[in-house]
Amino acid sequence: MISMRFGLGFVALALGPMAAQAAALPDPPWFKAPSFADFVAAYPEGPKAAKVGGRVELDCPFLASGQLGRCDVLSEKPAGQGFGAAARKVAQGFVGPTELSNGRTIAGSHTNLVINFAPDMLDQAKVAQPLWTALPTPAQFQAAFPDAASKAGVLKAKVVMTCTVAPDGGLTGCGVASEDPAGYGFGAATLPLAPTFRVKLWGTDGRPVVGGTVRVPIRYDLQQVTDQAAAK
Missing domain, CATH: 3.30.1150.10 (Fusion Protein Consisting Of Minor Coat Protein, Glycine Rich Linker, Tola, And A His Tag; Chain: A; Domain 2)
Structure with a gap:
């Protein structure tokens, strides 16, 4: 689950380990991988x-x-x-x-x-355990938060995108699988973030990633910003 705390200025994310470059190359940084x-x-x-x-x-x-x-x-x-x-x-x-x-x-x-x-x-081509190598910045997540939601006092939301992993590890063909709550534009606001995601081209499970469908769960939480503003 991808989460963000806007008031704290950081995004709590689980990034996949960066590939090490060593003579033995146990986990090389693949630039191309089978699909x-x-x-x-x-x-x-x-x-x-x-x-x-x-x-x-x-x-x-x-x-x-x-x-x-x-x-x-x-x-x-x-x-x-x-x-x-x-x-x-x-x-x-x-x-x-x-x-x-x-x-x-x-x-x-x-x-x-x-x-x-x-x-x-x-x-079915499904990526069960994606390893993220790049993600949107906290500022990009904050900018995506719908105005309609903040004006209505809706401070938390969950969005799930489904995308296809491109040969370079980027995401393509993304769509909104679910958004909660609905009606505030969270799904539509999240889709433009898709180009900022990157997935490691080869998983630790020995299965392909390229060409697979990946779920991207995102949790918005604007509560921290509101709490800090009230404390001033």
Whole structure:
């Protein structure tokens, strides 16, 4: 849940951890990552028909371009169902940095990838655990607060947007799933904030993010501003 306290001048937010740049690159800052469509296209036919999931761990070398070379399969469950080959194919969609934090080329460095194929992604592209890398500022949230609501003394509201994650991690095609209370314009006022959100391109759960639908719950609370004004 995204929350804000206007009177305190900050937004309490849970941002996803920033990717570390190290020689081993356990969690690289991906500039491009495979999408839900890539996963569906690579999903082995047998398991796809049977709605069976699979988990693969890969060890992948970086090329000078930031792309991944041929990955080695460290583990594959269940084995013999084609998930290893499918994971290698999906891994071709990753592009990371071209340099390490020390300025040296990334070529030759390795990273481990966990790739999860889940039957639910065949029917719906849903990002269950988005990791936010950018969010609106407190000033942007405050500016979005509808005048009609503040004039009516409505100081708190909840809005949920649903959006699609773009290839760059931005949000597109956003709509208002719910707003409470209704009738004060909170949903319409929140939609223009969508371009300021960014999502990490690859989740810690080994599932795709790009092309998926993400819920963005936002809580407005203007109470602190009112309380401070009354105290003066």
